[in-house]
Amino acid sequence: MKQNQFLSVKTAEEAQAIFHEAVRPQPLGTQEVPLAEALGRVLADNVISRIDVPFFDRSNVDGYAVRAEDTFGAEETEPVTLQVTDEMIHTSVVPKIEVRSGMATPIATGGVIPRGADAVVMVEHTIPRNGSIEVLRSVPPGNAISFAGTDVAAGETVLHRRTVLTSRETGVLAAIGYDHVPVFRRPRVAILSTGDEIIPPGAAMAMGKIYDSNATIIADAVREIGCEPVRLGIVPDDEAQIRSTLEAAVADCDFVLLSGGTSKG
Incomplete structure (x- = not known):
């Protein structure tokens, strides 16, 4: 004999269709x-x-700012000698001395490329001399430079x-x-638990009671997806009280999640 006291179970697809029919997305506003x-x-x-x-042409290495053409032909067996300027370009220093032909300016990683220079020679590819350096490798224009706006x-x-x-x-x-x-704006999601048997975590356990774990799970899940949970606590199985609480939640929040009831109840 068929029993009619229980509700029929909806499939996931049916439940989603009901949800999308009922929910009308509204703009959240911005901040x-x-x-x-x-x-x-x-x-x-x-x-x-x-x-x-970068905001300016900057060196990618510690070394010397040079004119690339001055290094052409440089090899370890036949290094090119360049005169070192009196300026040391640390990060945040605005260069004052122009690099002219035959000159090199010491520069730190992140330093501003000075006027006249179009390449940087790594310090490892040089040998310091008294007031000059020997360049052991030639470099092309743009070597070891990040130009403004390249990122x-x-x-x-x-x-x-x-x-x-x-x-x-x-x-x-x-x-x-x-x-x-x-x-x-973060969507505000009201979370309401219903049931005479529900008690909050921390309350003394008693026969016939259960702790409200659903509200915690739902609130944290809501927070995980970037929404703002608004926990409304526990409402007993009283239709008028549930209705008034839901009306207030709908007025204040963008979405309401209700946890309670078993089967037809």
Whole structure:
């Protein structure tokens, strides 16, 4: 004899169809957040670099800034001698002395390439002499130089709208000087547990009671996907109280997740 007191079980496809029929996506709105708080957020707009990266022509090695043509023909058996200028280009130093023919300026990794130079000779490929160096290898123009804008050019779109920000993207944002980021507001997800038998973790256990583990699982799952969980606690099996709580949740949150009931109950 068929029993009608139980509900029929929906397939996963049927449940998804019901969900998509009932849910109408609404715009969340946007906000700006500090870069330090942007991890896991979703970009609300394309990000365009305002600067070149590198911002200037920089040396990739410790060595000497030179004119490449001055090194042509240099070999270990027949080195080329260049006079060393009085300037040492450390990082953050703006060069003042132009590198002229027959000259070389000491430069550190990351240093600004001085005027007149178009290549860098690695320090390992030189021998220091009194006020000069012997260059043991010739170098082509552009050797050991990162030119301005080779990583990112000013005006280039570096990140696109709807990108989820991981450590890679936040690093890019820092590299192009962004300290605030336009993101979509986090969806607020209300979480409500119902049942006379439900008690919160930490309460004294009693016969017929169970701890509310679902709310913790759901809240953490919601947080893992980038949403903001709003835990509304436990509501007893009272229709009026459940209704009023749900109405308040719908008014305040973007989504409501209800945990409670077994089978037809």
